[in-house]
Amino acid sequence: MPTKAKNPHLPLGDHKTAPWYGKDILSIKQFSRADLEYIIRVAHEMRIMVERIGTFDLLKGKILANLFYEPSTRTSSSFMAAMERLGGAVIPINEVKYSSVAKGESLPDTVRTLGCYADVIVLRHPDVGAAALAAKYAGKPVINAGDGVGEHPTQALLDAFTIREELGRLDNLTVTMLGDLKYGRTVHSLARLLTQFIGIKLNYISPDILPMPKDVMDEVAQKGLPQNEYSTLDKVLPETDVLYVTRVQKERFDDHAVYEKVKSAFVITPEVMKSAKKEMIVMHPLPRVTEISMEFDEDPRAAYFRQMEYGLYVRMALLAMVLGKA
Numbered sequence: 001m002p003t004k005a006k007n008p009h010l011p012l013g014d015h016k017t018a019p020w021y022g023k024d025i026l027s028i029k030q031f032s033r034a035d036l037e038y039i040i041r042v043a044h045e046m047r048i049m050v051e052r053i054g055t056f057d058l059l060k061g062k063i064l065a066n067l068f069y070e071p072s073t074r075t076s077s078s079f080m081a082a083m084e085r086l087g088g089a090v091i092p093i094n095e096v097k098y099s100s101v102a103k104g105e106s107l108p109d110t111v112r113t114l115g116c117y118a119d120v121i122v123l124r125h126p127d128v129g130a131a132a133l134a135a136k137y138a139g140k141p142v143i144n145a146g147d148g149v150g151e152h153p154t155q156a157l158l159d160a161f162t163i164r165e166e167l168g169r170l171d172n173l174t175v176t177m178l179g180d181l182k183y184g185r186t187v188h189s190l191a192r193l194l195t196q197f198i199g200i201k202l203n204y205i206s207p208d209i210l211p212m213p214k215d216v217m218d219e220v221a222q223k224g225l226p227q228n229e230y231s232t233l234d235k236v237l238p239e240t241d242v243l244y245v246t247r248v249q250k251e252r253f254d255d256h257a258v259y260e261k262v263k264s265a266f267v268i269t270p271e272v273m274k275s276a277k278k279e280m281i282v283m284h285p286l287p288r289v290t291e292i293s294m295e296f297d298e299d300p301r302a303a304y305f306r307q308m309e310y311g312l313y314v315r316m317a318l319l320a321m322v323l324g325k326a
C-alpha cells in the first residue's frame, strides 16, 4: 500500500484520486498483489505506446532528479529514458563528487535542494535506509533505486513484469535464485515480492558465506512459501521455471581475497543448461561478470537482455503513477 502523499496541490487536469500520486517508493513491501498487477498493466501499456509512437507527452513539464551515489548503468539510464519518453526532463547527478556532496553536504540537505527543482527524485545510495531518510526531507516523492544491501524495489517490479511477459504468469512457479544472495539486494526484493503470489517455490543456491539473509527468509516463511537452500544447482535445475542469477557483489567485500575465492563459484553455460526445461527463463539484474557465459546469450531462454528493456516500461509506469498520471 502507498505511504504518505506529497504534493498536496495538484495542477488542474491531474488525477487527484490516483492512488500512487505523490507517494514514495521505498520498499517492495508497500505493494499488494493488486498493486503489482496494476503496475504490470500500466507497464504493458507503456510498452505498446513506446513500440507504436516512441515518445509522448504524458509528463510534459515534469522534472526528475536522478541522484546516484553508487555506480549504475541500467537503472540510471532507464529512469532518464523513461522520463524523456514521457516528455519530461531530467537533472542527472551521477557523479556526486561534482556536486555539493563533495563539500560535505548531508543527504537530507541534498534532497531538500533537489525537491525545490524537481517533481520526483530517484535515489541510489550505499546505505540501507537512505531512501527512507531522503523521503523524510525531500518534499517530493522519492523512488529507491537501490539502498546498499537493502532493497531494489523497482528492479523487483521489472523482474515481475519480465516473468509475466515471458512466461505469462506469476503464480505456480519454481524460482531458483543463484549467486550472492547475501549482498544482492535485487533478490531480497524479488523474494519478498513473490510472496504475493500463489504456488511459488523458492530455491536458494549460494556460496556458504553468501546465503539469503535470515530476515528475508523469515518473511517468506511467514507467508507460507516453501523455500530451500542448496549448495549445487543440479538437483533443482530440471524443475526450475525462473533461474535468477546474480553477480558476487565485489564492492561489499572488505577482504578482496575472500571475493576472489567465491566470485566464480557458479557459472551458467550451455552445457549446464542442458538439464533445464525448454520453457523456462534465465534472468540476471546485470551487470554480469563471469556467472553466465556469453555462449549462453543466444539461447532463447536467456531473458536478461529483454529484462533490461522491460525496465524502461516499468519505470515509465512508476513515474507516471507517482506524478498522478496513471
Ligand code: ASP
Residues within 6 Å of the ligand: 146, 152, 184, 185, 186, 246, 247, 285, 286, 287
Ligand atoms: N544492478 C543491480 C543492483 O544495482 C545488480 C548488481 O549490481 O549486481 O543491485
